[in-house]
Amino acid sequence: xxxxxxxxxxxxxxxxxxxxxxxRDPFDAEVHHVNPTCGDEVTLRVKLxxxxxxxxxxxxxxxxxxxxxxxxxxxxxxxxxxxxALETGEHFMTLMQAKGDPAVAEKLExxxxxxxxxxxxxxxxxxxxxxxxxWMALKDASARAxxxxxxxxxxx
Amino acid sequence: xxxxxxxxxxxxxQVPLPLDVEAIRADFPILSRTVRDGKRLVYLDSGATSQxxxxxxxxxxxxxxNVNAAPHRGAHQLAEEATGAYxxxxxxxxxxxxxxxxxxxxxxxxxxxxxxVAYALSNAAxxxxxxxxxxxxxQGDEIVVTEMEHHANLIPWQQLCERTGATxxxxxxxxxxxxxxxxxxxxxxxxxRLVAVTQQSxxxxxxxxxxxIVARARExxxxxxxxxxxxxxxxxxxxxxxxxxxxxxxGHKMLGPTGVGVLWGRYxxxxxxxxxxxxxxxxxxxxxxxxxxxxxxxxxxxxIPMTAQVVGLGAAVDYLNALGMDKVEAHERxxxxxxxxxxxxxxxxxxxxxxxxxxxxxxxxxxxxxxxPHDVGQVLDDxxxxxxxxxxxxxxxxxxxxxxxxxxxxxxxxxGYDDVDALADGIRAAQKFxxxx
Numbered sequence: 001x002x003x004x005x006x007x008x009x010x011x012x013x014x015x016x017x018x019x020x021x022x023x024r025d026p027f028d029a030e031v032h033h034v035n036p037t038c039g040d041e042v043t044l045r046v047k048l049x050x051x052x053x054x055x056x057x058x059x060x061x062x063x064x065x066x067x068x069x070x071x072x073x074x075x076x077x078x079x080x081x082x083x084x085a086l087e088t089g090e091h092f093m094t095l096m097q098a099k100g101d102p103a104v105a106e107k108l109e110x111x112x113x114x115x116x117x118x119x120x121x122x123x124x125x126x127x128x129x130x131x132x133x134x135w136m137a138l139k140d141a142s143a144r145a146x147x148x149x150x151x152x153x154x155x156x
Numbered sequence: 157x158x159x160x161x162x163x164x165x166x167x168x169x170q171v172p173l174p175l176d177v178e179a180i181r182a183d184f185p186i187l188s189r190t191v192r193d194g195k196r197l198v199y200l201d202s203g204a205t206s207q208x209x210x211x212x213x214x215x216x217x218x219x220x221x222n223v224n225a226a227p228h229r230g231a232h233q234l235a236e237e238a239t240g241a242y243x244x245x246x247x248x249x250x251x252x253x254x255x256x257x258x259x260x261x262x263x264x265x266x267x268x269x270x271x272x273v274a275y276a277l278s279n280a281a282x283x284x285x286x287x288x289x290x291x292x293x294x295q296g297d298e299i300v301v302t303e304m305e306h307h308a309n310l311i312p313w314q315q316l317c318e319r320t321g322a323t324x325x326x327x328x329x330x331x332x333x334x335x336x337x338x339x340x341x342x343x344x345x346x347x348x349r350l351v352a353v354t355q356q357s358x359x360x361x362x363x364x365x366x367x368x369i370v371a372r373a374r375e376x377x378x379x380x381x382x383x384x385x386x387x388x389x390x391x392x393x394x395x396x397x398x399x400x401x402x403x404x405x406x407g408h409k410m411l412g413p414t415g416v417g418v419l420w421g422r423y424x425x426x427x428x429x430x431x432x433x434x435x436x437x438x439x440x441x442x443x444x445x446x447x448x449x450x451x452x453x454x455x456x457x458x459x460i461p462m463t464a465q466v467v468g469l470g471a472a473v474d475y476l477n478a479l480g481m482d483k484v485e486a487h488e489r490x491x492x493x494x495x496x497x498x499x500x501x502x503x504x505x506x507x508x509x510x511x512x513x514x515x516x517x518x519x520x521x522x523x524x525x526x527x528x529p530h531d532v533g534q535v536l537d538d539x540x541x542x543x544x545x546x547x548x549x550x551x552x553x554x555x556x557x558x559x560x561x562x563x564x565x566x567x568x569x570x571x572g573y574d575d576v577d578a579l580a581d582g583i584r585a586a587q588k589f590x591x592x593x
Contacts, residue, residue: 002192002193002538003534003535003538003589006534007531007534007589012590037546038529038530038545038546038547038561039546039547039551039554039560039561040530040560040561041560061560062528062530062560063528063529063530063531064528064530064531064590065530065531124534127530127534130530
């Protein structure tokens with residue numbers, strides 16, 4: 001069975017016990033993203049504190065991969081500067097395009113923490129979108145939050 | 157060899173199958189390949205697209221190697237023979253549904269056939285030819301669909317209404333996966349110009365009572381378009397008995413090539429419609445100031461047609477005729493009954509759609525408690541079993557039944573009890589893998 005390469009124990013743990021799930025107030029931007037090929041959905045809110053991601057809260061329905069991905073993302077980005085969070089998203093995208101190349105996963109392991117477990121997903125083109133949906137939603141919500149939120153915590 | 161062996165303790169009944177599955181499988185080259193590290197391919201996704209027997213592939217190759225030329229133009233021998241092959245296939249495909257050849261229009265697929273009609277109805281409103289305006293749709297008119305439709309038989313009608321100011325209305329669904337016809341008399345009324353309905357649901361498997369809808373449409377003078385994408389490949393169809401004005405279907409779901417679909421229309425209705433796509437092949441006289449058009453079916457076949465694919469579809473029709481559509485239907489009914497029994501025996505599995513084989517085709521959609529359909533599909537794929545997961549291009553249907561998506565198995569002429577057994581075993585494997593049992 002090759003299934004274990006996709007469904008790493010870490011992924012199943014996030015799926016069964018998601019971190020940070022639920023929509024919370026206050027927030028600066030809310031987005032709703034869908035995967036039109038399968039109907040998976042996520043509603044995601046971002047709260048910024050200056051340039052820092054103060055909170056990401058979400059509700060969604062979808063497969064284990066999409067649900068585990070948003071949970072792992074929550075762990076990675078909350079408390080980080082927005083620019084770093086988005087950079088991590090870019091690196092997660094790189095991992096998803098790696099077609100299962102272990103060298104790519106190894107290089108990104110320290111930065112992506114639990115999310116590096118999704119390396120196996122990159123071997124299944126139909127499932128890559130599932131893993132990426134929440135990261136796309138974060139990128140979208142962050143951009144909106146940055147363009148609309150009043151600048152707080154800055155001196156000017 | 158006909159599969160009749162019954163596994164002790166398996167529960168579900170295996171009646172003798174009408175088709176010789178082993179002999180048929182030998183005709184499908186793809187079924188001899190393996191997937192996912194040497195597993196036998198269990199192809200339960202014919203509802204999305206069917207596999208092709210060697211006879212269909214040979215027919216396409218024969219066309220390209222022997223007679224390839226542009227049909228209906230050119231005076232050379234190849235052009236004559238290509239035209240002959242194209243038109244012979246048209247006659248054959250027409251006969252398959254009991255229609256004369258001049259009522260058969262080739263399109264890219266079912267989706268394009270439906271769009272052809274939808275655009276013809278809005279083009280009719282502005283046609284310079286008075287004879288093309290009979291079926292024009294405009295403000296105050298109504299188009300009726302059902303909540304069961306594939307997106308291909310929904311979006312073109314939504315768009316037609318948006319273009320013309322007409323109103324879209326629809327028949328709902330009952331809890332047991334049937335059309336709710338209780339308000340048929342009010343939803344289909346004097347304002348209705350066309351009713352578009354599927355004959356077999358691609359997700360629920362339901363076979364709809366087209367005759368009741370046709371009868372009501374006739375009372376109010378509305379046209380009826382039947383989506384036969386999931387019915388023409390799987391049951392005998394006679395358009396005269398059907399009583400509708402249009403029947404649309406795709407070649408690739410009935411053992412034929414991709415890239416060819418069919419619009420059947422009653423001749424007098426087709427003849428009163430303006431063209432959808434325009435260009436070469438469909439014109440009578442062209443002047444810089446304006447042009448006139450050929451009668452059907454050529455009026456609706458602009459440009460060089462998908463000649464080789466039409467020839468391939470003709471071969472698919474030959475193949476199905478040789479098996480016998482009565483037998484194809486009975487074969488799939490036996491498999492469906494068996495599958496419904498097998499799935500009913502797995503705790504946590506819920507079939508979305510009619511629970512028995514009464515007025516039901518072979519699309520079996522289901523959910524597995526605690527496991528998302530994508531994950532069910534992934535485990536099945538790992539075992540070599542190809543199914544469809546998602547909303548099956550029928551998003552309103554999954555929403556109606558309160559599920560995000562389903563897993564769907566569909567059957568065809570090469571499907572045997574061993575395939576259904578593999579599916580049931582695979583579902584149990586998924587439950588074990590995700591620890592839900």
